[in-house]
Amino acid sequence: MAFRAVLVGCGAMSKGWLSALDGDLLKGRVQVVGSVDLDRATAEARAAEFGLSDAVIGTGLDAVLAQTKPDLLFDVAVPSVRQSIVETGLAHGCHVLSEKPMAATLAAGRALVEKAQAAGRVHAVVQNRRFIAGVRRIQRFLDEGGIGELTALHCDFFIGAHFGGFREVMENVLLLDMAIHTLDAARFMAGKTPLAVYCHETNPRGSGMGTARRPTPFSSFPTTLRSPIAALGCRGGQYELGKRVALHRHQGHAALGWRGSVRGQDSRER
Numbered sequence: 001m002a003f004r005a006v007l008v009g010c011g012a013m014s015k016g017w018l019s020a021l022d023g024d025l026l027k028g029r030v031q032v033v034g035s036v037d038l039d040r041a042t043a044e045a046r047a048a049e050f051g052l053s054d055a056v057i058g059t060g061l062d063a064v065l066a067q068t069k070p071d072l073l074f075d076v077a078v079p080s081v082r083q084s085i086v087e088t089g090l091a092h093g094c095h096v097l098s099e100k101p102m103a104a105t106l107a108a109g110r111a112l113v114e115k116a117q118a119a120g121r122v123h124a125v126v127q128n129r130r131f132i133a134g135v136r137r138i139q140r141f142l143d144e145g146g147i148g149e150l151t152a153l154h155c156d157f158f159i160g161a162h163f164g165g166f167r168e169v170m171e172n173v174l175l176l177d178m179a180i181h182t183l184d185a186a187r188f189m190a191g192k193t194p195l196a197v198y199c200h201e202t203n204p205r206g207s208g209m210g211t212a213r214r215p216t217p218f219s220s221f222p223t224t225l226r227s228p229i230a231a232l233g234c235r236g237g238q239y240e241l242g243k244r245v246a247l248h249r250h251q252g253h254a255a256l257g258w259r260g261s262v263r264g265q266d267s268r269e270r
Contacts, residue, residue, distance in 0.1 A: 002028060002029055002030055002031040003029065003030050003031070003070075003071045003072050004031055004033045004068065004069070004070040004071050004072070005030050005031065005032050005033065005034075005070050005071065005072040005073070005074055006032070006033060006034035006035070006036065006061075006064055006065060006068055006070045006072070006073050006074070006094075007032055007034070007035050007036065007046075007074045007076060008036040008037070008061050008073065008074065008075055008076065008077055008085055009036075009037060009075065009076035009077030009078070009099075010035055010036075010037040010039075010042045010043045010045075010046040010047075010076075011037070011042065011076070011165070012165075013076050013099060014046055014076045015046070015049075017074055017076055018032070018046070018049075018050045022050065030072070032047075032050075032052050032055055033054070033055055033056065033068045033070055034055055034056040034057075034058070034064040034065070034067070034068040034070065035047045035052060035055050035056070035057050035058075035064075036057075036058050036059065036060070036061050036064050037059065038059055039059075040057060040058070040059050043057050043058070043059075044057055056068050061085060061088050061089075062088055062092075065088065065089065065092040065094065066092070069092075070092075070094055071094065071095065072094055072095050072096075072097065073085075073089035073092075073094040073095070073096045073097070074097055075089065075096055075097065075098040075099060076099050077099075078165075078166045079099075079101055079104065079166065079170070079176065079177065080166070082098060082101070082102070082103060083103065083108055083111070083112060085098075086098060086112050086115070086116075086123055087112075087115055090115050090116060090119040090121050090123065091119070093119070093121065094121065095121050095122045095123075095124075096116070096121070096122070096123045096124070097124050097125075097126060098123065098124070098125050098126065099125075099126060100125055100126065100127065100177065100180050101125075101176045101177060101180065102125045104171075104172075104176060127180065127181075127184050129181040129182075129184050129185045129188075130184055130185055130188035132185075135185045135188065135189065138189050138262060139188055139189045139191075141262055142189055142190075142191075142262070143191065146262060147262055150190055153186050153189060153190050155182050155185065155186060157178075157179075157181075157182050175199055183197070
């Protein structure tokens with residue numbers, strides 16, 4: 001029997017979610033019975049694109065949930081409304097799967113955990129970076145002791161961010177919306193749970209991100225190792241000594257161990 005789901009937020013990210021539901025792993029296991037967006041035309045267009053002719057379309061989440069009574073709520077809306085959407089879904093008895101970030105503050109995140117526990121439902125946040133083939137190959141190599149005991153793990157991340165929308169004005173945009181990819185890959189490779197995250201932020205000229213600052217988070221893992229994870233970028237692509245280069249996206253991992261090191265790299269145009 002398929003789970004019944006409502007999708008809230010029918011912008012660009014929703015296409016990836018609906019495509020995943022139509023893939024081999026999930027096909028036939030989830031039925032989208034409702035679609036919600038502040039712009040009804042956007043919701044209607046996305047439903048038509050994926051053949052959701054029987055789905056209830058609306059602009060009000062509470063009304064659509066009441067009408068469809070789904071098992072699941074897929075929360076793909078902008079981060080600023082995350083808390084209200086999750087709380088509404090839980091109040092209707094839904095398990096909720098949200099886009100990142102879960103919350104903008106630790107207090108808000110803890111409040112959502114408490115709400116989910118009180119409702120007896122699961123609130124989860126989607127994360128896919130650890131499932132990338134290159135990340136998994138490095139993790140297996142480290143787990144097999146290829147370089148001995150892990151003593152340091154580094155990642156450099158550069159991206160020409162031309163996303164538009166809320167990210168252009170979002171405070172702490174890399175830390176809240178993007179750096180979780182790098183942190184998740186690092187904790188997966190290391191097989192450890194971070195104890196704390198430290199961040200130094202700057203907003204260089206040409207960032208194109210308004211008041212949003214550029215973070216460089218640092219994670220401390222349970223060993224005595226302090227693992228820096230750099231998340232740096234600029235709107236126009238990478239710059240080197242003031243000169244723009246053609247490469248628009250680069251992510252490289254480096255793991256150091258007692259017996260050597262291993263490097264992985266993903267560089268491509270965006």
